[in-house]
Amino acid sequence: MNIGTRKILDRSFTAVGIGSIVVMAVALMIVVVPIITNGIGAVFFTGTVEHRKMLFSEFKRGDTENLSSEVASSNRYRAKVYEMLTGFEAELEAMEPEKKVEFKGKYSEVRAALQALLGPFPGDPEPMLTRFKYGQTRWEKAEEKLHDLLYESKWDNSNPEVMAKEYFVSRAIGFQGTSLVKLFPYVKDNLDKMLIPEFTFYWGFITDSSVDSHFFGGIWPEIQGTFFLAFGAMLFAFPLGVVAAVYFTEYARPGFLNSMLRSANSTLAGVPSIVFGMFGLAFFINTMKVSESKSVIAGALTLAIMILPTIIRAAEEAILAVPKTYREASLSLGSTKWNTIATVILPAALPGIITGGIISLGRAAGETAPIIFTAAVSVGSAIGLADVLTSPTPALSWNIYNLASEHEAAAQIRHVQYGMVLALVSIVLMLNLSAIVLRARISKKLKG
Amino acid sequence: MDARESSGSAPAQKATRDMYLPPERKKIADGGTAHISAKEFSVYYGEFEAVKRVSADIMSKYVTAIIGPSGCGKSTFLRSINRMNDLISSCHTTGALLFDGQDVYGKFTDEVLLRKKVGMVFQKPNPFPKSIFDNIAYGPRLHGVNDKKKLMEIVERSLKKAAIWDEVCDRLDKNALGLSGGQQQRLCVARTLAVEPEVLLLDEPTSALDPKATAKIEDLIQELRGSYTIMIVTHNMQQASRVSDSTMFFYEGVLVEHASTAQLFTNPKDPMTEDYITGRFS
Ligand SMILES: Nc1ncnc2c1ncn2[C@@H]1O[C@H](COP(=O)(O)OP(=O)(O)OP(=O)(O)O)[C@@H](O)[C@H]1O
Ligand SMILES: [Mg+2]
Numbered sequence: 001m002n003i004g005t006r007k008i009l010d011r012s013f014t015a016v017g018i019g020s021i022v023v024m025a026v027a028l029m030i031v032v033v034p035i036i037t038n039g040i041g042a043v044f045f046t047g048t049v050e051h052r053k054m055l056f057s058e059f060k061r062g063d064t065e066n067l068s069s070e071v072a073s074s075n076r077y078r079a080k081v082y083e084m085l086t087g088f089e090a091e092l093e094a095m096e097p098e099k100k101v102e103f104k105g106k107y108s109e110v111r112a113a114l115q116a117l118l119g120p121f122p123g124d125p126e127p128m129l130t131r132f133k134y135g136q137t138r139w140e141k142a143e144e145k146l147h148d149l150l151y152e153s154k155w156d157n158s159n160p161e162v163m164a165k166e167y168f169v170s171r172a173i174g175f176q177g178t179s180l181v182k183l184f185p186y187v188k189d190n191l192d193k194m195l196i197p198e199f200t201f202y203w204g205f206i207t208d209s210s211v212d213s214h215f216f217g218g219i220w221p222e223i224q225g226t227f228f229l230a231f232g233a234m235l236f237a238f239p240l241g242v243v244a245a246v247y248f249t250e251y252a253r254p255g256f257l258n259s260m261l262r263s264a265n266s267t268l269a270g271v272p273s274i275v276f277g278m279f280g281l282a283f284f285i286n287t288m289k290v291s292e293s294k295s296v297i298a299g300a301l302t303l304a305i306m307i308l309p310t311i312i313r314a315a316e317e318a319i320l321a322v323p324k325t326y327r328e329a330s331l332s333l334g335s336t337k338w339n340t341i342a343t344v345i346l347p348a349a350l351p352g353i354i355t356g357g358i359i360s361l362g363r364a365a366g367e368t369a370p371i372i373f374t375a376a377v378s379v380g381s382a383i384g385l386a387d388v389l390t391s392p393t394p395a396l397s398w399n400i401y402n403l404a405s406e407h408e409a410a411a412q413i414r415h416v417q418y419g420m421v422l423a424l425v426s427i428v429l430m431l432n433l434s435a436i437v438l439r440a441r442i443s444k445k446l447k448g
Numbered sequence: 449m450d451a452r453e454s455s456g457s458a459p460a461q462k463a464t465r466d467m468y469l470p471p472e473r474k475k476i477a478d479g480g481t482a483h484i485s486a487k488e489f490s491v492y493y494g495e496f497e498a499v500k501r502v503s504a505d506i507m508s509k510y511v512t513a514i515i516g517p518s519g520c521g522k523s524t525f526l527r528s529i530n531r532m533n534d535l536i537s538s539c540h541t542t543g544a545l546l547f548d549g550q551d552v553y554g555k556f557t558d559e560v561l562l563r564k565k566v567g568m569v570f571q572k573p574n575p576f577p578k579s580i581f582d583n584i585a586y587g588p589r590l591h592g593v594n595d596k597k598k599l600m601e602i603v604e605r606s607l608k609k610a611a612i613w614d615e616v617c618d619r620l621d622k623n624a625l626g627l628s629g630g631q632q633q634r635l636c637v638a639r640t641l642a643v644e645p646e647v648l649l650l651d652e653p654t655s656a657l658d659p660k661a662t663a664k665i666e667d668l669i670q671e672l673r674g675s676y677t678i679m680i681v682t683h684n685m686q687q688a689s690r691v692s693d694s695t696m697f698f699y700e701g702v703l704v705e706h707a708s709t710a711q712l713f714t715n716p717k718d719p720m721t722e723d724y725i726t727g728r729f730s
Contacts, residue, residue: 254537324535325574329636332532333587333643334564343586348577446577447625 032425039422042217042415047200049074050119051137051216058130058211059204070196077193078118080186085111085121088180106174110183113149117142117187118194130212131409137216138415139197146191150184205419209381210394214403214416221382223423225296225393229375230365232300232388233307237364238357240304241311242346245353248312249319250341269309274369276306281373294392296383299375306370307360314356318349348446351439358435362428368397378402396424482546483508483647483677484529489543491521491528493536498524500701501543511669511678513688513709516698517724522681523571525698526649528552529679530566531559547647564591567645571652573632575624575639580616583624583635587643602642610638611668630661637668648672650680654687666691685725689713697721 001009049070055061092103119135120127127133136142151168172184187194208218252258280302284290291298322345330340346353368376376398383391403410403417410417482505491499499521506512514522524533531552533539545552552562564587575583584603585593593599603620607613612634616627624635633653640648650669654662669678669691682688688695688709695712697705697720705712705721716722 323574325570325572326576328532328535328568328570329574329576329639330586331535332530332563332568332570333590333639334560335587335590336560339590344576445623447623 035418035421035425038415038418039425042419042422043202043205045200045202045415046139046197047202048135048137048139048142048195048197050135050195051200051202052198054130054134054137054211054216055204057133058216059208061204074194074196077190080190081114081118081183081194082121084180084183084186085114088178088183091179103175103178106171107180109152110149110171110180113145114187117145117149117191131215135195139195141412142191142195142197146188149187205416206423210379213379213407213409214399215409215413217416217419219396219399219416219420219423221380222394222396222399222420223427224382225376225395226365226397226424226427228296228383228385228388228393229299229303229371229395230361232296233303233364234357234361236301236304237308237311237360241308241357242315242353244308244312245315245319246341246346249316250337250345265309265312269313272369273306273367274372276302277370277373279305280370285374291390294373294375294377295390296375296388296393299371299392299395300388302370302374303364303367306367307364310360310363311356314359315349315353318352318356319345321352322348351442351446354442355435355439358431358438362431365431366397366424366428368401371395371398378406396420396427400424481508482506483510483548485546487544487546489528489541489545491524491533491539491541493524494538498701499528499698502703504696504703504706506677506679507694508677509674510694511673511680511692513692513695514679514681514698515683515685515688515695515724516704518683520698521701522698523651524701526651526679526681527568529647529649530563530568532563532568534559564643565645566647566649567640567643568649568651569633569636569640569653572656573629573636575627575632575635577623577625579621580624580627580635581620584639584642587639591643606638606642607635609641609672610634611664611671612638628661630657630664633657633661633665634668637665641672645676647677647679650678652681652683655683662687685713685727697724699724 049067052062052067052070056064056067088107092100092107095103115121115124115132115135117135120133136145147168150171152171152174154167154169156165156167170184172181175181175184202217205217205219206223207220209221210218248258248262252261280298284298284301285293285295290301326344326348327340330344331337335343375392376395377392378394378399380392380394383393400417400420403413403420407413484506486502486504488501488503489499490497490501502525514526516522527533528541528545529547529552533541541553547562547566551557576586578586581599581603584606585599588599588602593602604613604617607616612631615631616635624632627635633656637648637653654665657665666687669680672678673691673693680688680692692709694707695709696703697712697716697718699720705716705718707717712721713725716725
């Protein structure tokens, strides 16, 4: 090959390499940027007076005086709204029956939209669900609800060839000629005075327990559950995995059985996690009866079985990478095999073993399928360490899935879901980062 | 000629070897006994016979050099003395190898105890990735010394014996991998000495070192001669003649000649030995 071709080859390879890295970086940005921006939005947002009311009555948080003056000022503007409503109701009573029926339907829609925006009206019975006790707590949601109040959504089915299209009709037009027509511009113009938007840092999103199925955030039980499950899994899998790796590399005689065990281990590493979930339910709960039903311990054991093959492989590789000369040096000094392993081989292999361990820890924290049947519940309070043997726990991975697809108000609390995603991503990232740091520190100590 | 025959006449060699010893060494050799003796000793890697029916006596407190072309089985022979070859699963032996009159490969031999008595320094310096102190203290700790003061004493004595104390005494807590190659090799010698072995096996201890570091190791061997039974594998004829009392010449697994160093280098009995030491083949 002449030098020209070689150079062209080198250059094109470099170009392809850089190109693929750029593609990867872009893909990563596309995934990560919305997670971060939306996730941060769960904690930092423009909150309304309703949010502060909620904090005060649910968590006794906030400045009483400040809040009551805010509520008073907000109520002054709301009073006008309620006045208009009662005015219109009187007007409604006086209408002819046909007209009355027509307007009554439209009016109840307006009422409902207003309730969603501002919370229950004075004199209304106290709602059962916490989510209905307050108006919109987030300003951007309030703006959405305002739109619902101002416009009626309709569907254009005229052309059967294409999908129906949504279009909006102003509600004010429907109330032309009544007193209620003034309500719409009034609410639009004074919404900020009724809700008093303010920049909010809601740290309770992370540290609170969930209120009314995560309606207002509060993901501490999930975070704690994730930690319990992941570290619980490590507690079982790490020692077992290292011991197994030592056995495979140092004690097992090469032969049929050994190679069978190794390939079984490799196969296990590739088994879909849902299979481990089913296995965990069948084995740990139904057969071994480690707990009555779902529990942290059953979930941790299932996750442990899932990450065990990875830990074994990582540890095996780390042990095999220890220079043979260390082993020779130790043995030549009259060390026993076991001593050599414990004092020379394992310390030298530690960076690799730990890296494998922490990557598995991250995987245990992020997996959903193995805990569905064994440990996870959708809503629950944070459990104590003493309860891990008997109670199930909410966990980030499962609750993200749950909020995304099974929660009855999924569309309204996307921000909570994103907050959980960001929390999970941060936890996994932090774990990986600590693996890198730990590894670097140990390697540095080994290299001198 | 059959090389095997010349190696079979150990008693005759013993007499001649003593005659060639310098006066001050003679004192040690007087009443010297065979510390290690091989009898029809062979080492196999699977089917391949790497050391072929060697019979030889290695005298107590002697420095014995092992020379021979590459691949002739020097390392294999040396490593079989402290059973480092156990690490190679295909390796097995026939014949007898006695250490202090006991069969090294006997059924009841404790190889861990054997290795404590027969220390080894390898071709490439191989300190542990630990501090200098921990490197030296590794052996003594293994054998039950845990007292900090006593360990310190051992570390100091061993490093002094290995002539490296002055260079490292102010950085005992630093990682041993930070030392130069020559320093590392002397550290490895010190580490071996700390276990207080009876025999020192050195497998080309200077082949990875520059002349200055080599000289230091050679000085060290001079220093240690008389206190330990030393066996050194080397490709360097000058080194062999400088440091050793007796020399073994191996060729293709066969011990061709084993005589006092002075005799082997000035008046080799075997033409093959002569060819080798005069550099006609290698
Ligand atoms: N682990 C092994 N498995 C199989 N054969 C081996 C093994 N180690 C060494 N041998 C063979 O045994 C013979 C002797 O090897 P040995 O290492 O003892 O030679 P040596 O004299 O030390 O050579 P050098 O001077 O190059 O170090 C060689 O032919 C080598 O190929
Ligand atoms: Mg060799």
